[in-house]
Amino acid sequence: MPDAYYLQLTEQLRYLITQHAAEWEGKLPSERALAERFSTTRVTLRQALAQLEGEGLIHRSNRRGWFISPARLMYDPTRDAGFNDYVRAQGRQPRTAVLKLETRPHLPAARALGLADNQPFHHIRRRRYVDDRAVLAESLWVVPECAPELLTIYTGQSLWGLLRERWGHHLANRSIHMVSEALSPMDAEELFVAPGTAGLNICRAILDEQRCPIEYDEEHWLHDSLCICVELSGQQ
Amino acid sequence: MPDAYYLQLTEQLRYLITQHAAEWEGKLPSERALAERFSTTRVTLRQALAQLEGEGLIHRSNRRGWFISPARLMYDPTRDAGFNDYVRAQGRQPRTAVLKLETRPHLPAARALGLADNQPFHHIRRRRYVDDRAVLAESLWVVPECAPELLTIYTGQSLWGLLRERWGHHLANRSIHMVSEALSPMDAEELFVAPGTAGLNICRAILDEQRCPIEYDEEHWLHDSLCICVELSGQQ
DNA sequence: TCCCGGCTTTGGTATAGACCAGAAGTCTGC
DNA sequence: GCAGACTTCTGGTCTATACCAAAGCCGGGA
Numbered sequence: 001m002p003d004a005y006y007l008q009l010t011e012q013l014r015y016l017i018t019q020h021a022a023e024w025e026g027k028l029p030s031e032r033a034l035a036e037r038f039s040t041t042r043v044t045l046r047q048a049l050a051q052l053e054g055e056g057l058i059h060r061s062n063r064r065g066w067f068i069s070p071a072r073l074m075y076d077p078t079r080d081a082g083f084n085d086y087v088r089a090q091g092r093q094p095r096t097a098v099l100k101l102e103t104r105p106h107l108p109a110a111r112a113l114g115l116a117d118n119q120p121f122h123h124i125r126r127r128r129y130v131d132d133r134a135v136l137a138e139s140l141w142v143v144p145e146c147a148p149e150l151l152t153i154y155t156g157q158s159l160w161g162l163l164r165e166r167w168g169h170h171l172a173n174r175s176i177h178m179v180s181e182a183l184s185p186m187d188a189e190e191l192f193v194a195p196g197t198a199g200l201n202i203c204r205a206i207l208d209e210q211r212c213p214i215e216y217d218e219e220h221w222l223h224d225s226l227c228i229c230v231e232l233s234g235q236q
Numbered sequence: 237m238p239d240a241y242y243l244q245l246t247e248q249l250r251y252l253i254t255q256h257a258a259e260w261e262g263k264l265p266s267e268r269a270l271a272e273r274f275s276t277t278r279v280t281l282r283q284a285l286a287q288l289e290g291e292g293l294i295h296r297s298n299r300r301g302w303f304i305s306p307a308r309l310m311y312d313p314t315r316d317a318g319f320n321d322y323v324r325a326q327g328r329q330p331r332t333a334v335l336k337l338e339t340r341p342h343l344p345a346a347r348a349l350g351l352a353d354n355q356p357f358h359h360i361r362r363r364r365y366v367d368d369r370a371v372l373a374e375s376l377w378v379v380p381e382c383a384p385e386l387l388t389i390y391t392g393q394s395l396w397g398l399l400r401e402r403w404g405h406h407l408a409n410r411s412i413h414m415v416s417e418a419l420s421p422m423d424a425e426e427l428f429v430a431p432g433t434a435g436l437n438i439c440r441a442i443l444d445e446q447r448c449p450i451e452y453d454e455e456h457w458l459h460d461s462l463c464i465c466v467e468l469s470g471q472q
Numbered sequence: 473t474c475c476c477g478g479c480t481t482t483g484g485t486a487t488a489g490a491c492c493a494g495a496a497g498t499c500t501g502c
Numbered sequence: 503g504c505a506g507a508c509t510t511c512t513g514g515t516c517t518a519t520a521c522c523a524a525a526g527c528c529g530g531g532a
Contacts, residue, residue, distance in 0.1 A: 043279075056416065078468050172469065173468070176468070180436060181292070229413050232411075267513065279486075296513075
């Protein structure tokens with residue numbers, strides 16, 4: 001139906017992928033092999049692959065090749081279930097790597113929480129995996145008074161769980177922003193993907209029941225790795 | 237800092253755009269002119285433009301050229317404020333074009349609302365504009381019993397307003413799914429953009445307070461045109 | 473057995489050109 | 503003055519080729 005060759009290629013690849021998913025064990029043949037099979041150049045072939053990448057059907061890992069993307073993770077950013085819990089609840093294997101622990105100011109966090117520009121925060125930078133695929137790079141910015149010794153005790157567990165159980169905070173008010181983005185060189189490197197890969201940016205500002213600021217976090221997801229789901233009951 | 241030339245180009249273009257936004261009146265010079273200015277080929281230049289497109293800084297319209305993207309629309313899919321209301325509330329000009337009115341079954345709607353596969357729906361297809369830019373193609377699938385003469389009276393107004401005021405429905409339960417996508421050829425054509433342009437797909441299933449199915453809708457947004465915002469109070 | 477170095481393959485980047493169809497501007501003839 | 507035809511310009515698509523750096527494989531030596 002579509003006239004452009006690369007769009008026909010896209011359809012043929014889509015079919016090939018569904019047919020050979022098992023046989024290929026998730027990894028596509030090399031670009032050169034595919035280009036030859038379809039009697040075209042790598043440039044055109046890559047246009048077709050980029051289409052499928054945009055749809056979330058396939059993704060690439062560094063210089064290792066193209067891979068079939070696993071099912072999207074269902075994720076409700078309005079709930080405070082821990083990452084580990086809801087990943088496991090979907091039959092997947094979660095993993096977290098802590099990349100950095102420090103204390104310093106961060107303007108977006110200060111602005112979002114209504115604090116002074118030079119307000120310092122406990123900063124946790126971590127990378128999270130689903131079934132050994134790095135899908136999320138995130139930064140957490142915690143108001144130090146709310147969790148004084150956080151950086152000395154933190155080892156990758158659920159932050160919200162800690163805030164609730166150890167410091168008794170009630171994460172009552174949340175302001176959530178989501179935008180699509182192109183991953184920055186830093187985020188891309190931390191997720192082992194090419195710079196400019198499509199991502200989803202989720203930011204949360206969290207205050208307690210007295211609207212006292214507790215925490216701000218910035219999440220950078222690979223765009224094909226999640227489906228955001230929100231369930232609401234009762235008229236807003 | 238980045239070594240790849242197209243990434244340096246990206247930065248230079250980003251700077252150029254902020255400098256000349258007013259002078260250019262929102263439209264960039266032609267690809268050929270830019271490629272010549274930077275002593276490179278259109279292919280490489282287009283790689284840099286694609287980066288900025290991914291970030292949402294610029295977009296293209298059909299074969300007319302590249303344009304600087306306006307600020308993102310703030311949008312809360314959990315509220316039922318009409319499109320016209322919240323667009324105007326942000327000082328922008330909304331517009332709606334009705335593309336199709338028909339009655340027929342639609343499998344995703346039936347599945348999402350828990351109805352039989354062959355359940356017919358009143359279908360409204362419309363395109364929505366912000367400041368004369370088409371940013372949203374959407375399909376609404378309404379259970380006919382909930383709004384019998386809908387198709388004969390509908391002329392582009394707020395559907396949720398109609399459901400509430402004319403038929404007295406209480407849109408109490410909502411299940412919302414959001415995923416990034418590549419726009420299908422049909423959606424892309426309706427929004428006057430190239431096939432495969434990045435988009436954001438939002439689907440809602442809506443039931444009343446007795447969990448009786450009322451409506452299902454599928455929204456396809458240009459990815460750079462909105463920021464999803466959700467405000468929550470009280471522990472979930 | 474295991475580590476290390478070299479070779480091969482891979483994707484990432486870039487050049488130089490070409491043709492097409494649609495959009496937009498221009499010019500002509502009524 | 504205006505509608506319609508023509509020309510120009512634009513992005514969209516495609517070919518053919520090349521080099522690089524990183525990843526991964528393989529084989530040899532400790």
